[in-house]
Amino acid sequence: MSLLAEIRQTVIDGQAKQVVPKVEQALAEGVAPDTILHEGLISAMQEVGRLFEEGEYFVPEMLIAARAMKAALAILQPLLVDQGVEPLGRIVIGTVKGDLHDIGKSLVAMMLEGAGFEIVDLGVDVAPERFIDAVRNGANVVAMSALLTTTMPNMKTTIEAIEAAGLRGQAIILVGGAPVTQAYAKEIGADGYAADASSAVRIARQLTGK
Ligand code: B12
Structure with a gap:
């Protein structure tokens, strides 16, 4: 099995301790952080x-x-995020009410930060109301x-609610x-939609004119 396939399988099996040295090994062998992210982690x-969906895994296995x-993302984070750029704008980001999934949201936050946006992660x-407060406090993008x-x-x-607050x-x-699509984004009156973290950066730059 290739190292990337091993990383993927280790995440599927939920072996946090084993995945860390494997990711470190892949980096040492020159595998790009982005490749590890997509082919190893997101694919897992x-x-x-x-x-x-097939009933083989339950909530504990997902968790x-x-x-x-x-654990693997924590190693990649400093490599995916470039530093020292002037903020392009302030983005408030969060997973909406009732929803506890945070991996995708955190990945998007990380990439936006790397692109030079200031991030307020709720x-x-x-x-x-918490998104609204952040806009009142100067956020110019709500993600x-x-x-x-x-x-x-x-x-x-x-x-x-943002509309009702006049903001x-x-x-x-x-x-x-x-589950979100471009069509759904349009239907609810959002300004932009992106299917992954790198397109989120592209859209955020485009919409803020940066
Ligand atoms: C891990 C996981 C969990 C973990 C979450 C842990 C955590 N800390 O996040 C736990 C175990 C808590 C969990 C719980 C539940 N889950 Co769950 N979960 C998943 C799973 C397997 C992976 C999600 C993930 O992290 N993906 C990896 C990331 C990188 O991808 P992503 O989140 O899609 O994000 C990318 C893009 O979508 C995009 N993006 C994301 N956010 C944003 C925001 C912006 C602004 C932009 C531009 C882009 C963007 O960019 C990201 C990076 O590329 C998915 C399956 C799946 N394929 O999505 C099910 C899934 C989402 N869960 C599901 C379900 C049903 C549940 C539960 C209801 C189960 C239960 N019976 O209790 C609960 C709900 C809890 C709650 N109230 O939220 C279903 C949802 C079905 C549906 N149609 O609604 C799924 C699809 C599984 C399935 N196939 O049935 N889950």
């Missing part, structure tokens, strides 16, 4: 989702796999993540997460 989480993914299960079809409507609720004109709204 897709497989975990498939196993869950353990997520822990292994995070974490998971974020109520509309929302949702991984559940049942929590996606909370993106719409948040946009409506819609002050913030560019970006949405994403596995």
Whole structure:
């Protein structure tokens, strides 16, 4: 099995302790951090989702796999994020109310930070009022993540609350997460959608004119 395949399998098996030396070894062998991220880690989480759908995995297995993914991400983070750039704008990011998935959101936050945006990360299960407070405090982009079809409507609720607070004109709204689509983003009145972290950076730059 190739080292990348081993990394992927270790995440699927949820072996956080074993994944760390494997990622370090891959880096030492010159494998690009981005390749480890996509072919090792993200691909593993897709497989975990498939196993869950098929009833082979349950919540505890998903959780353990997520822990292994995070351990690996912690090693990659400094390599994926370049430093020392002047902030391009202030982005408030969070996973919407009712939703506890944070890996994709954190990855997007990390890449946006690397591209030079200042990030206010509100974490998971974020109520509309908290996004609104951040806009009041100077955030000019609101980035929302949702991984559940049942929590996606909370993106719409948040946009409506921002509108009701009279702040819609002050913030560019970006949405994403596995079940979210360009069409859904349009339907709820978001300004932008991206399917992954690198396109999130491209869209954020484009919409902020940076
Ligand atoms: C890990 C995981 C969990 C972990 C989360 C741990 C954590 N700390 O995040 C735990 C175990 C807690 C969990 C719980 C649940 N989960 Co879950 N989970 C997953 C799993 C396997 C992986 C998600 C992940 O991390 N992917 C990797 C990241 C990198 O990808 P991503 O999140 O999609 O993010 C990328 C893009 O979407 C995008 N993006 C993400 N956010 C944003 C934001 C913006 C602004 C932009 C521009 C882009 C963007 O960029 C990211 C990077 O490329 C998915 C399966 C899947 N394939 O998605 C199921 C999945 C999302 N879970 C699911 C379910 C059902 C649940 C539970 C309801 C299970 C239960 N019965 O309790 C609970 C809900 C808990 C809650 N209230 O939130 C279903 C959702 C089904 C649906 N249609 O709604 C899925 C799809 C599994 C499945 N195939 O059935 N889960």
